[in-house]
Amino acid sequence: MKLVFSRPKSMFDRQTHYCPGCGHGIVHRIIGEVIDELDIRERTVGVAPVGCAVLIYDYINCDMYEAAHGRAPAVATGCKRVHPDLIVFTYQGDGDLASIGISEIIHAANRGEKITTIFINNAVYGMTGGQMAPTTLPGQRTTTSPSGRTPDKEGYPIKICEMLSILDGSAYIARGSLASPQKILQVKRYIKKAFETQIKGLGFSLVEVLSMCPTNWGLPPAKAQKWVEERMEALYPIGEFKMPKEG
Amino acid sequence: MFESIILAGFGGQGILLAGRLLALAGMKEGKHVTWLPSYGPEMRGGTANCMVIISNEPIGSPIVTFPNTLFIFNQPSLEKFLPKLLPGGLLIYDSSLVNYNSSRKDIDLVAIPATRLSVDIGDQRVANLIMLGAYVARKGFPSTEKMLSALKETLGEKKASMFEINERAFRKGLTYGKEA
Amino acid sequence: MAEKLLMKGNEVLAEAAVRAGCRYFFGYPITPQNEIPEYMSWRLPEVGGVYLQAESEVAAINMVFGAAGAGARVLISSSGPGISLMQEGISYIAAAELPCVIINVSRGGPGLGGILPAQSDYFQATRGGGHGDYHLIVLAPHTLQEAFDLTVLAFDLADKYRNPVMIYADGFIGQMMEPVELRDPIDLSTLPPKPWAITGAKGRERNLIKTLYLEGDKLEAHNFRLKRKYDEIVRNEVRYELYMMDDADFAIAAYGTSARIAKTAVKVLRDKGIKVGVIRPITLFPFPYSVYESFANQLKYILVVEMSMGQLIYDVEYSVKGKVPVGLLPHAGGIAPTHEEIVSRILERVESRGDQR
Ligand SMILES: Cc1ncc(C[n+]2csc(CCOP(=O)(O)OP(=O)(O)O)c2C)c(N)n1
Ligand code: SF4
Numbered sequence: 001m002k003l004v005f006s007r008p009k010s011m012f013d014r015q016t017h018y019c020p021g022c023g024h025g026i027v028h029r030i031i032g033e034v035i036d037e038l039d040i041r042e043r044t045v046g047v048a049p050v051g052c053a054v055l056i057y058d059y060i061n062c063d064m065y066e067a068a069h070g071r072a073p074a075v076a077t078g079c080k081r082v083h084p085d086l087i088v089f090t091y092q093g094d095g096d097l098a099s100i101g102i103s104e105i106i107h108a109a110n111r112g113e114k115i116t117t118i119f120i121n122n123a124v125y126g127m128t129g130g131q132m133a134p135t136t137l138p139g140q141r142t143t144t145s146p147s148g149r150t151p152d153k154e155g156y157p158i159k160i161c162e163m164l165s166i167l168d169g170s171a172y173i174a175r176g177s178l179a180s181p182q183k184i185l186q187v188k189r190y191i192k193k194a195f196e197t198q199i200k201g202l203g204f205s206l207v208e209v210l211s212m213c214p215t216n217w218g219l220p221p222a223k224a225q226k227w228v229e230e231r232m233e234a235l236y237p238i239g240e241f242k243m244p245k246e247g
Numbered sequence: 248m249f250e251s252i253i254l255a256g257f258g259g260q261g262i263l264l265a266g267r268l269l270a271l272a273g274m275k276e277g278k279h280v281t282w283l284p285s286y287g288p289e290m291r292g293g294t295a296n297c298m299v300i301i302s303n304e305p306i307g308s309p310i311v312t313f314p315n316t317l318f319i320f321n322q323p324s325l326e327k328f329l330p331k332l333l334p335g336g337l338l339i340y341d342s343s344l345v346n347y348n349s350s351r352k353d354i355d356l357v358a359i360p361a362t363r364l365s366v367d368i369g370d371q372r373v374a375n376l377i378m379l380g381a382y383v384a385r386k387g388f389p390s391t392e393k394m395l396s397a398l399k400e401t402l403g404e405k406k407a408s409m410f411e412i413n414e415r416a417f418r419k420g421l422t423y424g425k426e427a
Numbered sequence: 428m429a430e431k432l433l434m435k436g437n438e439v440l441a442e443a444a445v446r447a448g449c450r451y452f453f454g455y456p457i458t459p460q461n462e463i464p465e466y467m468s469w470r471l472p473e474v475g476g477v478y479l480q481a482e483s484e485v486a487a488i489n490m491v492f493g494a495a496g497a498g499a500r501v502l503i504s505s506s507g508p509g510i511s512l513m514q515e516g517i518s519y520i521a522a523a524e525l526p527c528v529i530i531n532v533s534r535g536g537p538g539l540g541g542i543l544p545a546q547s548d549y550f551q552a553t554r555g556g557g558h559g560d561y562h563l564i565v566l567a568p569h570t571l572q573e574a575f576d577l578t579v580l581a582f583d584l585a586d587k588y589r590n591p592v593m594i595y596a597d598g599f600i601g602q603m604m605e606p607v608e609l610r611d612p613i614d615l616s617t618l619p620p621k622p623w624a625i626t627g628a629k630g631r632e633r634n635l636i637k638t639l640y641l642e643g644d645k646l647e648a649h650n651f652r653l654k655r656k657y658d659e660i661v662r663n664e665v666r667y668e669l670y671m672m673d674d675a676d677f678a679i680a681a682y683g684t685s686a687r688i689a690k691t692a693v694k695v696l697r698d699k700g701i702k703v704g705v706i707r708p709i710t711l712f713p714f715p716y717s718v719y720e721s722f723a724n725q726l727k728y729i730l731v732v733e734m735s736m737g738q739l740i741y742d743v744e745y746s747v748k749g750k751v752p753v754g755l756l757p758h759a760g761g762i763a764p765t766h767e768e769i770v771s772r773i774l775e776r777v778e779s780r781g782d783q784r
Contacts, residue, residue, distance in 0.1 A: 042629035047493075048637075057635050063625045065496055066637035068519050071489035074481070078493020078501075079625055081477045082451060086627050104489070107482035267604065271433045274606045280433070282604035286459060286542070307691030309603050309684075312765050 008032030010041040012061050021221025023178045023211025024053050027120060030188045031091070032060055034195055044087045045079055047072040051093035052126040070101020073108035076115040087198055089116040094135040095125040098158045102134075105164070109204045112169030116194045117206040119160060122213040123232065130216030134158040137235055142216070161208050161241045171203030171244040175236060177210040179229035183238070190240070202244040210236055248278070248303055248388075251311045253328055255296035256320020256341075261375035264401070265318065266297035268379060271397035272389035273301035281309035294323065301389075316386075318378055319345055320361075339381050341374060357381050359423055365416060373416035380420020381427070391421065431606040437462035439571045439607050440530055440594065441470065443578035444502045446612040449528070450476030451501040453490040455483055455509060458542040459598040460532035463504045484509040488516030495525035496636045498624030500582050504530035506598075507540060507548060510556075517591060518557030522638035524653075526585035528578070529563070530594045532601035535760045543761020544598030546683060549738035552595045553712045560650055562657050564592040564664065565711040567682040571605040577709070579610065586619065588660055595711060597734065599684040599763070660713055667715040671697065672704035677773055678722060679705045680743045680753075681732040685764060689732050692769035703773055708742075719746035728776045732756045732764050 007013055011032040016025040035041050044062040048054050050069035057064040067075040072090035080088045097105050097119050108115065124142055125131040131144040135157050139148040161175045172194055176187035187209055194205035210232045212224040219227060250273075254266045263284050270282040284297045298311035315333045319325045319340040325347070332338060334353040343362035359381045361374040376398075383394060395414060402410055434442070441463045444452075452467040464480065471478045481487035484505055494501040505513065510531045520527060531552065535545035555561045564584050568574035574596060581592040625634055640646035668686075671693055672678065679689040686707040696703045706722065706729075708715050719729070729751055731740040736757045744753050756772055758764050 043627040045625055045627065054639060057637065061628070061633055063628050063634045064636070065493065065625060066635075066639055067492070068489060068515055071485070071492075071516070074486040074489035075493035075496070077479070077486075078451075078453065078490035078495070079497045080493075081479060081490070082494045082497035082499045083626065086625075103482055104486050107486065267433070270604060274431065274433050280604075280606060282433070283599065284602055286598075286602055306605075306687075307694065308688040308763075308766055309599060309605075310688065310763050310765070312767070 008036045010035040010044075010061050011059055014059060016059060017055060018052065019215040021212055021214040021224055022052070023122060023209065023213070024120060026178055026184060027118060027187070027209055027211065028056060028059050030184070030191055031089070031118065034188065034192045035060075035062065037192065038195055038199070040087050040195070040199070043085065044089070047076045047079075047088070047090040049090070049092040049096040050127075051096050053091055053093060053120065054127070056091050070096050070099070071104055072096070073101065073104040073113070073115065073117065077108055077111075077113050080113065080115055084114070087116070087195065089118060089195070091118045092120070093126065094119070094121045094123065094133045098134040098160055105160075106167070109164045109206065110167045110169040112171070112203040114198050114201055114203060116198045118191065119206055119208040120211045121160075121208055121232070121236065122211045124213050124216045126213045126216055130213070137231060157235060159236065161206070164206060165241040169204055170206065170242055172197040172205035173242040174240040175208040175210070175238050177228055177233055177238050178212060179210070179225050179233065197244045200244070200246075202246070205244070208236070210238070248301065250299075250301040250316060251314045252299040252301070252316040252318070253296060253311055253314040253331075254299070254318040254320070255294070255324035255328055258293050258295040260295070260320045261372060262295045262320060263297050265375040265379055266299045268394065268397045268401060269301070269382075269389070270299050271401060272393040273299075275393040275397060276389050278302060279304065279306050281306050283309045294321075296324065316382070318382070320374075320378070321345060337385060339378055339385075341378065355385070357385055357424060357427055359420065359427065361420070364419055364423065368412060368416055368419065370412055373413050376413045376416035377420035377423070380417040380422075381424035384421050384424025431608050433604050434571065434607050435462055435602065435604050436571050436574055436596065437532065437601045438466050439575050440504070440578055440596065440601070441466040442609060443575040444528065444582070445470055445474060446610060447500065447579040447582040448613050448615050448618060449500040449502045449582060450474065451494045451499050452476070452478050453481050453487040453494070453501070453503055454505065455481050455487050457506045457509045459534055459544070459601050460504050460506050460530065462601070463530065463532070467502070484512035485516065488513040488520070491527050492516055492520050492523070492525060495520065495527040496523065496625050498621040498626060500586075501527050502530070503527065504532065506532050506534045507536045510548060510551065514557035517563070518555070518559050518561060519638050520591050521555070521561035521563065522559065523636050524589040525591070525636070526589050527591050528581045528585055528594065529591055530596065532596045532598060534598055541761055542598070544684065544734065544763065545759055545761060546597055546685065546734040547736070547738070547759060548595070549711065549733070549735055552593055553714065553742070561653060562660070562712050564588065564590060564660060564713075565595050566592065567595045567709060567711050568600060569683050569686045569707065571600070571603070571607045573709075574600055575607050575609065584664065588656060590656065590660070595683070597683050598761070664710060665713045665715050665718070666709035667718050668705070668707040668709060669718075670705040670707060672706060672722065675702050675704035675722075675725070676727050677701065677703040677776065678726050678729045679703065679732055679769065679773075680719070680729055680739065681705060682708050682711060682739065685732045685734055688764055688766050689769060691766040692773070695766060695770050696773055701773065701777055714742045716742065716746040719743055720748070723747040723750035726751045729753045730756055730769065730772055730776070732769055734758050734763060
């Protein structure tokens with residue numbers, strides 16, 4: 001029988017520092033479980049972002065780097081090129097990946113870099129206090145779009161999965177959501193598949209996760225989850241966008 | 248010995264290669280050598296030049312401001328560099344392309360119709376070797392043997408088939424230089 | 428003794444890296460260093476290494492962060508504008524104490540500037556360059572043989588101190604050809620192990636490469652640790668050349684190509700009976716402050732010759748602390764000082780003081 005709340009072996013026994021209802025802790029745990037299930041802890045390398053999840057290395061017990069803001073895919077590339085046998089993943093927020101690091105992620109995907117990216121889309125810059133992100137929804141109020149994002153002034157939300165799917169180098173691209181327990185299980189399946197894509201050497205893999213930032217959204221955790229389902233999923237459809245071509 | 252050389256002309260005339268061959272042959276003669284190409288905006292205009300120093304002593308500055316030998320492959324280069332040639336220096340120019348119109352009398356002049364001679368040989372690209380032949384004829388340095396070994400090494404295996412025609416060009420320049 | 432080869436400076440730098448055990452290169456094209464990536468793109472695969480052209484210098488330096496963190500000997504090269512873009516990454520590499528070698532084949536600035544040789548990135552190279560308190564070890568070759576030897580040394584110093592090392596060359600060094608004696612490649616198996624590197628946490632505690640210290644006392648402790656390391660580098664690694672300085676009344680302070688030109692000027696001046704020499708820093712960090720200072724009482728004048736608008740002169744003046752007058756002969760934009768100019772600047776000084784013998 002499986003104990004639902006047992007800690008994955010590849011995680012430290014430690015309380016996370018995230019706000020109540022934050023999505024980061026959930027996704028960390030999924031990653032820990034997937035590493036356990038694939039039994040790859042001893043050959044897995046993580047690259048932490050700059051953002052709320054910079055301390056992911058305090059929770060996941062494998063070799064890790066902490067990259068500069070947005071540069072995790074480049075750091076992962078350097079590592080993977082030296083050690084092609086290691087499993088290298090980056091974990092990045094939407095400011096990190098979709099704004100300052102947009103160039104690094106596009107080119108890593110386009111090179112078909114054999115790495116896996118877990119991309120947390122919470123529609124704001126969390127760590128710096130809820131400023132507008134490239135993924136912020138039209139009309140969404142943030143600390144730097146106080147009367148709501150207006151696309152004609154601030155542009156449109158960036159759809160990373162759709163963008164990266166069209167690149168020949170990307171192998172597996174999927175988007176999931178943390179809006180319900182079923183969807184969380186689906187995210188786990190996606191993340192596992194992404195790691196498997198890398199293990200099989202099939203190319204670049206990325207899973208975008210629509211995630212909650214109750215603190216900066218000004219919503220209690222339950223409502224935040226509902227907001228992901230109703231608002232974010234409407235703009236960012238969930239599902240698998242690109243499947244790897246098996247050897 | 249201290250030879251400070253400028254070679255100048257159009258891009259595509261093999262100026263940089265000619266300079267390299269001189270430097271390499273100089274090295275094979277046991278001398279200190281440097282080779283410095285012009286790069287940058289002036290190359291865009293299609294001109295090319297390089298500076299070569301061959302010396303008994305270790306070389307300080309690789310930059311040649313006032314050469315004692317000048318190889319001139321086109322008219323604008325003559326106008327640009329002739330005033331810098333040291334008194335008593337050697338000017339070798341391609342008289343098929345360059346019209347010597349200066350009143351300077353304090354220099355040693357070798358006019359050689361290198362381009363015309365190269366056409367006779369069958370390939371305009373070897374005019375540079377004809378000029379080198381004329382230089383060796385005048386200076387007695389570097390030896391023909393070292394020049395040809397530098398040529399062979401520089402062409403490498405990939406361009407080995409070009410050796411023969413380049414050698415012929417070099418020897419043509421040598422003969423012409425001795426007669427001139 | 429190995430035979431001498433006539434090689435281009437950029438290729439010497441690249442081949443030296445390969446022979447020093449470098450197997451990874453990340454870069455982005457920029458003149459006047461393009462022969463380095465071009466050379467590496469065929470040479471590294473030949474020895475089982477990886478050449479990768481990054482999408483930008485920003486990405487390239489972070490690939491270096493990844494590869495250096497993974498324990499490899501890794502090289503990156505660029506020039507002015509590209510080196511500026513790398514500064515963020517270089518600061519992270521210094522903070523994480525990762526060894527790597529960075530070549531700056533420097534060109535004229537500021538801005539897009541030009542592609543001709545210059546030494547105008549002296550402050551950037553010697554003061555860290557990016558944000559935070561850190562130093563690179565900076566080596567400035569003035570011949571191609573020295574470019575080879577210092578590049579090999581750079582990889583050893585980088586590993587020894589776990590610190591980025593910069594080869595600060597200029598466009599002349601990159602573009603010129605000169606005979607070079609190549610040393611045999613090192614035996615990779617003799618390199619010391621890097622137990623801190625990212626290799627997969629198999630049979631050991633996991634390794635973590637990071638630069639964030641949120642608590643003030645922890646960050647300060649980190650800064651003090653780095654400082655102790657830089658102090659040790661200052662104690663052990665100062666390198667310089669004294670050229671005809673024994674009886675010198677006048678000295679020229681110059682590095683890289685400027686120093687070569689200065690040596691030519693010294694020959695001309697010595698023929699005129701003027702006792703002049705060159706004090707040439709080989710390491711720009713650590714700088715040979717005490718060497719200049721030790722000559723302060725012997726000298727009547729120091730002329731600083733640099734292809735920049737007065738950067739090196741700060742370190743020279745700091746060394747001699749006003750005990751001897753210091754003058755400046757600056758050039759920029761690809762215009763090199765001529766030895767004739769140096770000669771006339773020294774002669775002016777000799778005549779104005781009336782102490783020519
Ligand atoms: C070059 C640089 N610019 C800005 C910052 C400040 N900064 C830290 S975290 C962050 C935003 C992170 O937002 P996101 O990637 O969405 O992650 P989240 O915190 O929401 O998980 C910014 C701008 C930085 N560290 N470095
Ligand atoms: S600010 Fe938002 S993203 Fe950051 S920990 Fe809190 S809830 Fe999570």
